[in-house]
Amino acid sequence: MLLYFIITCFPFIFFLKSLTLKPLPPWATEMRLLSPWFWKNVSLFSISKLIKNSLTLSYFTSIPSKMSLKKMSFTSKVDNFDEVEEGVMSVLDLPELVLEGILERLPPAGLCSMAGVCSSLRSRCISDHFWKKHMKKKWGRLIGPAAYREWQWYIALRKDSNHVKQGKPKGLMRILSIVRASWWIKSKVDESNKQSSLPDDSIMSWFLALETGRFWFPAQVYNRQNGHVGFMLSCYDAELSYDPRTDTFQARYPPHGRRAVAIENSVPWERLRAPPVDASPHDLHISDCLNELRPGNNIEIQWRRNKEFPYGWWYGVVGHLESCDGNENYCRCHNSDTVVLEFNQYTPDSRWRRTTINRKEHREEGDEADGFYGGIRKLSSEDEISTWKRLWPSEALE
Template sequence: MLLYFLITCFPFIFFLKSLALKPLPPWATEMRLLSPWFWKDVSFFPSFSLIKNILCLGLGIGFFTTIPSKMSLKKMSFTSKVDNFEEVEESAMSILDLPDLVLECILERLPPAALCSMAGVCSSLRSRCISDHFWEKHMKNKWGRIIGPAAYREWQWHIALKTRKDSSHSKHGKSKGLMRILSIVKPSWWIQSKVDGSSNQCSLPDDSVMAWFLALETGRFWFPAQVYNRENGHVGFMLSCYDAELSYDPRTDTFHARYPPHGRRAMAKENNVPWERLRVPPFDTSPHDLHISDCLNELHPGDNIEIQWRRNKEFPYGWWYGVVGHLESCDGNENYCRCHNSDTVVLEFNHYTPGSRWRRTTVHRKEHQEEGNEADGFYGGIRKLCNEEEISTWKHLWPSEILE
């Protein structure tokens, strides 16, 4: 009986030995047989209990050959899956094999950092990822609220100046490459400009939207915008909005601000300016130009307004928040108020104490130009606020204490 058992087991022992000596295929080395579907299938193989019974209980060939048909089918299925794995791997689909519409939908959903990384994969993806079509959306989403016509014009001048310098250097044999980008240095500062000739970088057209986005994102480009309550809420600038040059700081997600010199006053600087204190200038004009008011005939008591004001003729205008008030002869009763018919418009700045010389002023409705003097400053153009978001921003910036 023992001899019969050994004779029947020898083929099986040699079979196991041949499996141990046979090198694993490449896919097995890579996968290491750790995928969940592998262990799920193997753990339920009846052959495990079958081998245990043969080796431990010494059963004869009769039991070995009585493998259930269900197990055979499952084993055949698994074997077929393993044998065909290499073929599936070789025929794996590349992202470039996707239809153009599908690939475009994927790229449209990538955030700027991921789109920038994707552009560094290969030349084919780079040509797609630097397309203005994708970056215009990112530009609008992140920078649209504070980038206006003046900032765009400044960027065009920047490109023209850089192109002229590059052309001049090329004539002298000192060619400089275009901006080198797409290097990710840390999560909080995911793009850093490069000016070396590293082969790992790729050239980017200076006039592309992506180049502009990255110039803003890295803080290399200073652009014009307006800042509420300038100089960290200096008491002399409460509820005002002044022009400045801004540069983004990606480490703190805030801005550096440079205010132009006023008269004898040197340039003022401010750091850590948050997003909520910035806005696009309401008009694409110089801060030294008087705004021509076109809303004076529409003003009624209670309307929210902004008015230009400057200390003297050398200073640029800033925009100051106020409301339209009632004439002294009016008791404020809505049923009898006729202030809107008067040629005089009362403007109130209620963040100043009653009796303060800054609390009230009047302007002429029909002949208003710049009004004022060297002592109280000069009042310029007026704009009526109809946007609730603008009004809410001013009220959010209201000082905690009434000013003298």
């Protein structure tokens, strides 16, 4: 067993020595900009622990005790153990199952480092198979259908810009620049990307674009503009860019009316979410829960100041009719066509405290004075409800 342990460790020792001799590709060096959390997980201790786990796994796979050091596999054998000293060892000599087990346990920065060693490891490390879990773990909560579509536009612009050197945009770039009027930042393709073997449409490429802040994506921000009193307990659409140095985001709120783009810095993760409805913030959400609403239900409702503004989502609860005393045994509010919506973050005498809608005919209701109330979402997720309650203002609003 000791002899087998020594043989299996040799490839990794030579592999570690080779790391300092192999320059990383341009896309891999971007990981230097990432947060210290990544580098903390690429320590020698972490890698040695991975090797220990892989050795335990390989012990139970009944690997032959004599293996070729030029091409190690589950079936190959050697006749003379002296080849250990003559052959050149590599991490690629590890059994495929063991190598895959190591790569699966590496953090993103570790995969990037591995990918810079040789073409064989690069083809493995950039595989979507390894990056799906990293994307889901870190970005899954913020990435929705809208962000995915934005990434497809981004890829299309990058590919087309590779054929445009100077002058006016041509082909797809020109078409997209006309159709995509809301595209705020034109992507600039670094010359180093042309030399990189990393596919633009790979999950790894998307992960790095998000992680380094190069890609702005659509999401929603709770209590926009640092909790401005006019936006308390609301959630608005924005374009976000990640800052790996502070582990926060920059948010750009789209212009509306005569107002210019509003920018907010240092937005923390806990104030962000993926849009719950896959639609433009200017589109009315068609409510499908009106017949289910009962007093005490938690809801979100679209609201906008006027027709030029985009909708934001505002938190509220379903209340009782004035004719009801709130006694559950005698309450018949759910049988009425009128539904009372309460926004208890406001004082009892505030004009924003209560509003009513028609259960059967509700579309958009309101006026220029009090704004316009749109579609309604009934909240059933405890995570969503707890998030709203966590953001509750310390004082009642006027």
